[in-house]
Amino acid sequence: MKETYHVLGLMSGTSLDGLDMAYCSFWKENGQWGFSLNKATCIEYNPEFQEKLKRAIELSALDLLLLNNEFGQWMGEQAKIFIDRNQLEVDFISSHGHTVFHQIDKRLTYQIGAGQALANAADQKVICDFRTLDVALGGQGAPLVPIGDGLLFSDYDFCLNLGGISNASFRIDGMRTAFDISPANMLLSYILKSTGKTFDDGGVMARSGKIDQPFLNALNALAFYKKPLPKSLGYEWFRDEMMPLIDGSEASVEDQLHTAVHHIAFQISESLKSNAQAGAKMLVTGGGAKNLFLVEMIQHYLGSSIKVVIPETSVIDFKEAIVFAFMGVLRSEGEINCLSSVTGASKSSSSGVIYHPW
Structure with missing residues (x-):
């Protein structure tokens, strides 16, 4: 070696x-x-x-x-x-x-x-x-990053990546498990496309909107969220299952973004908080870690079960x-x-x- x-x-x-x-x-x-x-x-x-x-x-x-x-x-x-x-x-x-x-x-x-x-x-x-x-x-061929989570970032109980797709890894009974949770930046960017923007800086637009309950219900009802592990997501699923819901929504861009952030945060919480021990910490990386409104909503839905930790920018961007x-x-x-x-x-x-x- x-x-x-x-x-x-x-x-x-x-x-x-x-x-x-x-x-x-x-x-x-x-x-x-x-x-x-x-x-x-x-x-x-x-x-x-x-x-x-x-x-x-x-x-x-x-x-x-x-x-x-x-x-x-x-x-x-x-x-x-x-x-x-x-x-x-x-x-x-x-x-x-x-x-x-x-x-x-x-x-x-x-x-x-x-x-x-x-x-x-x-x-x-x-x-x-x-x-x-x-x-x-x-196997699913994904996610692969958990090997690094376990060997390079072992100080954290959970590692959450907010890229195009959100995924997380953690240990259960001494074994590392991980899975894709939901679309993240892929969803937000698609909603933004009509504005000409590629991202919602800090989540400012999303924060200014309000929840569209029918849209939120439709997103949360997608069958993928009830599938057992292991599971992973690809663009094809997003195109076939989620794009039609977005295209069919009559809500404003701000309301769609606001609703999508709540959807992402809710699904992350539902997937993780039942596996948390007292004092659990979660490292959050990927572009979505810079969306302050998204990070706030993730912590809101997790409550006191898991503490969200945002690292230095270089780790956010390049993990x-x-x-x-x-x-x-x-x-x-x-x-x-x-x-x-x-x-x-x-x-x-x-x-x-x-x-x-x-």
């Missing part, structure tokens, strides 16, 4: 805000993993490329494969610029890619960002494709990229990085495919 790994983690999430790059160091001391986030940035997608990624689900097989190579090449170019500009020593790049398909009922998950194209463009070893092995083993960098380290060491207790797979695995530059 190396004394210290220096890894560049890459993450593109369902919120489509850009490519997160986190240059991290990882080490093991007295049997415990430690890390530092040394440098990080987010490369925003231009509107044309953002739309291309958003519409990837509608592409023909040929065009999707072409986009897979194009996106891998682009990520590699961005990584090389970042590495060279900051004169970084990198053992490898660990990339999540960008999810296009996640249809577990069909045993399908697909992330674009071709590993070989990325490795060649960056001139670095690459570890990627962390989900397909778990799906092949009968997923940090954890995917760490997953590459575990893959390099042949250690488990995908937990069957989380995904429902037949066994835990050390997942990730390795590519070398040529």
Whole structure:
């Protein structure tokens, strides 16, 4: 085992805000993993490329494969610029890619960002494709971040990510469990689309609205919320199940946002508070952690059962990229990085495919 790994983690999430790059160091001391986030940035997608990624689900097989190579090449170019500009020593790049398909009922998950194209463009070893092995083993292929929650952020009883989708992880009877809870930023951004805004800064617009009870009832009645664990969400579900409810609502944008925030906070509370012990703390990260109204409503619904903790901005923004960098380290060491207790797979695995530059 190396004394210290220096890894560049890459993450593109369902919120489509850009490519997160986190240059991290990882080490093991007295049997415990430690890390530092040394440098990080987010490369925003231009509107044309953002739309291309958003519409990837509608592409023909040929065009999707072409986009897979194009996106891998682009990520590699961005990584090389970042590495060279900051004169970084990198053992490898660990990339999540960008999810296009996640249809577990069909045993399908697909992330674009071709590993070989990325490795060649960056001139670095690459570890990627962390989900397909778990799906092949009968798992959900998601969420994957809980391995990092357990080994890097063990001071917290719960870890909640508010990205395009909200998901949480925690321990039950000594085993880590995790699952997707509800759409989060994906829902709020879709409601905002008619305004031309991409996000509700601080939740100001949502705070100014009021609850539309029929809309809230319709959201809370969706069958996904009653499904047993393990479970995960993808864009396809949001498109088919939730978009029609939003499009059919006659409430104002402010009222829709206000109602959606209550929906998200309520579902998070319903999913977590029954598993809380006295004095429980929850780390909240992802873009939604900057939505002050959303955070307030989560704490409101949780009451005194769980204390919400918002970390420093760098952890809010780059926790997923940090954890995917760490997953590459575990893959390099042949250690488990995908937990069957989380995904429902037949066994835990050390997942990730390795590519070398040529």
